[in-house]
Amino acid sequence: MVTMLDCIKRVPSLLLAHIERGHALFDGVFSKYDPAAIDEICLIGSGTSHNSALTARYFMEAVSGVRVTPVLPNEFLYSFSVRNPKALYVFISQTGTSSVTQEAVEYVNKEGYMSVCISEKADTPIAREAGAFIDMGCGREEYPMRTIGYSMTVFTLMLLGLELGCRRSAVDKDAYADYIQQATAAAVHIPFVIHDAEDWVDRCKRRIMKSAFIAFTGADSLYGVAVEAAVKVWEAPQFPSAGYELDEGMHGPNYGYNHNHAVVLLNNGGRDEEKLLKLARYMKNELKNGYIIGRNTLDDKDLTLDAKGGVFACLEFAAAIQVFMYRLSVDGGRDFFAPNEHTVMESYFNSHNEPIK
Numbered sequence: 001m002v003t004m005l006d007c008i009k010r011v012p013s014l015l016l017a018h019i020e021r022g023h024a025l026f027d028g029v030f031s032k033y034d035p036a037a038i039d040e041i042c043l044i045g046s047g048t049s050h051n052s053a054l055t056a057r058y059f060m061e062a063v064s065g066v067r068v069t070p071v072l073p074n075e076f077l078y079s080f081s082v083r084n085p086k087a088l089y090v091f092i093s094q095t096g097t098s099s100v101t102q103e104a105v106e107y108v109n110k111e112g113y114m115s116v117c118i119s120e121k122a123d124t125p126i127a128r129e130a131g132a133f134i135d136m137g138c139g140r141e142e143y144p145m146r147t148i149g150y151s152m153t154v155f156t157l158m159l160l161g162l163e164l165g166c167r168r169s170a171v172d173k174d175a176y177a178d179y180i181q182q183a184t185a186a187a188v189h190i191p192f193v194i195h196d197a198e199d200w201v202d203r204c205k206r207r208i209m210k211s212a213f214i215a216f217t218g219a220d221s222l223y224g225v226a227v228e229a230a231v232k233v234w235e236a237p238q239f240p241s242a243g244y245e246l247d248e249g250m251h252g253p254n255y256g257y258n259h260n261h262a263v264v265l266l267n268n269g270g271r272d273e274e275k276l277l278k279l280a281r282y283m284k285n286e287l288k289n290g291y292i293i294g295r296n297t298l299d300d301k302d303l304t305l306d307a308k309g310g311v312f313a314c315l316e317f318a319a320a321i322q323v324f325m326y327r328l329s330v331d332g333g334r335d336f337f338a339p340n341e342h343t344v345m346e347s348y349f350n351s352h353n354e355p356i357k
Contacts, residue, residue, distance in 0.1 A: 002142050004236075004329075004336055008322045009194060011151045015187040015315065018137045018155060019180060025156075026163040029088075029132045033114045035167035038088045043070045043157065044104050045092030046351070048146045048228060052092065052153035055224025055318075059311050060161025063179070065170040068161065073100040077107060088114045090160070094136060094149040096124020097352040105129045118156055120149075134160065143336060145236045147322045150228055151315055155183070158312065179311065186309025190319045193305060197323035200303035204291055205331060207301075211262040211289060214239050215253065216321070217279070218266030219246040221314040226266055229321040237328035246272050250279060259287050264324075267294035268313050293320050 018025065041060060043053035053070035061068040069087075071080075077100070089108045093101050096119040105126055108115045117130035120138050127133045138152040162179055165171035171179075208214065214233055216226035227243035234241045244253060246265075257263065263283045265276050273296065280298060283290025292302040294317070305320055307313035329336070 012187045012190045040067045040087035042087045042089045048150050049092035051228040055154045056157035063165040064161040073104040091117045096126040182310035183312045186312040186315045189308040193319045197320040201327040204301045208262045212260045214241040214262045216264045217244045217249040219272045222266040232325040262289045264291045269295040
């Protein structure tokens, strides 16, 4: 029987397979759409797909040379009145059945805009509707709490931004090779992160599992990782949780923290590191419930993660929070092998369906 931990451990080989595909992964997109005609990338998806966009956008924008905008499909359809006719609209859905995202694809196609789908296979409903398809490279994932899907979507989006940068001559061959070397280093390091994360959970889980709420916080690409961590920790071990951008999370939520709240801080040694460490010290010293994943840890309740992947370090941090989610689930008694029966819930609502006729 495949466990969720097995799925998490599968990610490095899938990342390396994506690297092997290289430029060919995006030939279907750029044989249809002229890279020089694209002046924005709009990333449209819900849930984990949106969190992946939040994670990848910083690198995508830096290397592509165009604005990158993550948008929820409902907001794209009904809250915006100005849309860019020169944007590449990238629709993200692992199963390709997200109903509102399908509506957004139909709208973009009707307007004659450039549309691309990132999905698990080429014959998903959204993939069939979009103008071009990019293989997410996740294969079949056994659990609805997506771990492979998140990591592979983040990586696919980052490679898409890099590929656009190459084809627009914003990234030269040497820079491309360096980025690929960083991505490879991240993939190779993930098994070590998984091992260390399991040891870390054993050290800190007792206090965290007695908490009523878990907050995750991080800056830049780790903001997306923090938001994804919160989603996974709520849906799998079922702890109420939230994810914050580091600075924003210190403008209100910090006044609400008490001894019954755990705060997990993701630190890759960026510009806001000192701010992060101040929050960590407060949660540790005063409330006895703060934890760092990353660099410059403060005590044995932290997970030292010396990321090897440079700009792709978010993938290493993702592996750590996925192990955290998994272990809190199984140690708390969640049975992932129990039948998932959602017919009662779906009698009220269903956010995924076959194509709208």
